[in-house]
Amino acid sequence: xxxxxxxxxxxxxxxxxxxxxxxxxxxxxxxxxxxxxxxxxxxxxxxxxxxxxxxxxxxxxxxxxxxxxxxxxxxxxxxxxxxxxxxxxxxxxxxxxxxxxxxxxxxxxxxxxxxxxxxxxxxxxxxxxxxxxxxxxxxxxxxxxxxx
Numbered sequence: 001x002x003x004x005x006x007x008x009x010x011x012x013x014x015x016x017x018x019x020x021x022x023x024x025x026x027x028x029x030x031x032x033x034x035x036x037x038x039x040x041x042x043x044x045x046x047x048x049x050x051x052x053x054x055x056x057x058x059x060x061x062x063x064x065x066x067x068x069x070x071x072x073x074x075x076x077x078x079x080x081x082x083x084x085x086x087x088x089x090x091x092x093x094x095x096x097x098x099x100x101x102x103x104x105x106x107x108x109x110x111x112x113x114x115x116x117x118x119x120x121x122x123x124x125x126x127x128x129x130x131x132x133x134x135x136x137x138x139x140x141x142x143x144x145x146x147x148x
Contacts, residue, residue: 027097027100028097028102029048030122031046031053031095031097031102031120031122031127032046032047032048032053033045033046033146033147034046034058034146034147035055035127035144035145035146035147036144036145036146036147037142037144038142038143038144041060041061041062042057042059042060042061042062043057043058043059043060043147044056044057044058044091044092044144045058046092051096052093052094052095052096052105053092053095053096053097053102053105054090054092054093054094054095055090055091055092055093056088056089056090056091057086057087057088057089057091057110058087058088059087060086060087062086062111063085063086063087070085070086070087071085071086072084072085072086073085073086073089073110073113075110075111075112075113076113077113086110089108089110090108091107091108091109091110092105092106092107092108092118092120092129093105093106093108094106095118095120100121101119101120101121102119102120102121103119103120105117105118105119105120106118107129107131116131116132116133116139117131117132117133117136117139118130118131118132119132119136125145125146125148126143126144126145126146127143127144127145127146128141128142128143129141129142129143129144
């Protein structure tokens with residue numbers, strides 16, 4: 001009986017440690033989850049799509065008009081895409097993980113209808129998105145917060 005009292009707690013610790021190791025997130029998947037935009041006017045859900053990452057607008061304070069009806073993507077430069085709803089729209093696409101950053105992606109601004117190249121870095125529960133045309137040095141950074 002003494003041996004069981006000594007072994008059982010150790011066995012429980014080993015089992016729990018094993019579950020903890022299985023639950024660890026791969027570095028490239030740290031981007032997945034729900035993020036609140038810098039102006040706190042939108043929530044973007046980011047998920048893996050094959051070898052890249054995609055983000056779609058799941059909530060926004062600009063997705064409904066003054067009558068409570070869903071807004072469409074009226075500012076898109078492609079007339080065929082202007083009937084898409086803002087809510088549920090893909091805002092981030094094609095992000096690839098490389099050397100601690102997500103690169104080679106695009107970020108779309110549904111309010112202006114413009115797309116930009118984007119590089120993403122994450123530090124804890126903060127995401128920095130650098131949108132740019134041409135070179136990152138000429139871009140602009142926005143900061144999002146992870147929603148737990």
